[in-house]
Amino acid sequence: MIWTIPNTLTILRLLAAPGVAIMFLYFHRPWADWFALTLFIGAAITDWFDGYLARLWKQESRFGAMLDPIADKAMVVIAIMVITGYSGMNPWLILPATVILFREVFVSGLREYLGGKGPILKVTQLAKWKTTAQMVAIAVLFLGTGLEHQEGIMRQGLTVQEYSDLVSQGLADPIRSCGARGCSSYATLVGLVLIWIAAALTFVTGWEYFRKSLPYLRDGQ
Template sequence: MKLTVPTILTLLRILLIPVLVLVFYLPFKWTNFAAAFIFALASVTDWLDGWIARRYDQHSAFGAFLDPVADKLMVAIALMLIVQKHPTVWMTLWAAVIIGREIAVSALREWMAELGQRARVKVASIGKIKTVVQMLALVCLLYQEPFAALPVFAIGEWMLAAAALLTLWSGLAYLRAAWPTLKEDEHSSEKTS
C-alpha cells in the first residue's frame, strides 16, 4: 500500500474524530470554538485531499476507499454530538435523514459497483452543493455561540435543514440514475426464476 499525500490527509481526518469528541465534552468555555475549528479543519482536508489527488494524479485504491468512509464518519459523529446536546425533534430528524441517506447511497454504490455500473452513480454537482451546506451547518452548530450579533446556532439549524433537503434531492438523483439498472436486474431475476 502506497501512502500518498491525499491518503495521509484522509487518515488525519479519521484521527481528528476522537479529538473532536474529546474536545466537545471538555468543560471549558473555548471548547465550542475548538470543536468547530477541528471540524472545519477536517472539512478543508476533505476538499484538499481530492484536489491534490486530481491535480498531481495521486490516486490510490486505498485512498478511494478510505476517503468517503472518513467523510461519513466525521459527519455522523458530529451529528450525534449535536443531537445529544440539542435533542430536538427537528435536529434529530435532519440528522436521521442525512445519516440514513449516506447509508442508502453507499449501499447503492456498492451494489452498482458489483454490477459494473458504478459510473452511473458518481458524485453529482447537487451532492457537492449538499456537502458544502452540510459542512458549514455543522461548523455553525458546533460553534453554537452568537458571533458579531449573528445567531450562529440558528443559522446552523436552517442550514442543516437545507442540507437534509439537498440530501434527499441528491439521494433521489442517485436512485434515478441507478433505476434503469435496478429494473433491468429485476427483469433478469424474474426470467431466471
C-alpha cells in the same frame, strides 16, 4: 496504499471524525465545543485540499477515491450525533439530521449491493455541494452550542427569559453585544437554516442515486 500527501490528508480526516466526539470526553465545555469546532473545520479544509492536490500532482488513487467519501460521511455522522445530543434534541434539528443520516446509510447500502456496477453511483457535483453545505452547517451549529453553554455560565443559573428581563431593566449587560437573546441564538438559527438547506440537497442527491440504481435493482438484471 501509497503514502502520498493527498492520501495522508484523507486518513487524518478519517481519524479526526471520532476526535470530535472525544473532545467532549476529555475537556470541559465550552472548551470542548471550541476544540471540536477547530478540529472539524481543520478536517473539512483537508477535504478540499486532498482532492485538489491529488489532481494537481496526478496522485489520484483507488484507495483515495474509496476512502474520501467514507471520511466525509464519518465526519458528518459523528458530528451530527454530538450536536443533536448537546442541543437538547431540538426537533428542528432532529428532522434534517434524520434525513441526512438516512440518506448516507441508504446510498452506502446501494453502493455495496451494486458492487461492480458501483460507478453508476459515482460522486456528482451536486453531491460535493451537499457535503460542503453539511460541513458549513455543522460548523455553525458547533459555534451555537459553544456560545449557548458559555452564555449559560454568564447568566449564572438564570433562564434566558429571566436574563432578558434583567437586561431590559438595565440590571444586566447584554451578552457579547448580541442583544438580550445572546449570540448563541443567532448562531443556532443560522445553523438550523443551513442544515435544512443541506438536508434538502442530501435528499435530492439520494433520490438521484436511487433513480440511477433502479434498473439494476429489478429481478433478472
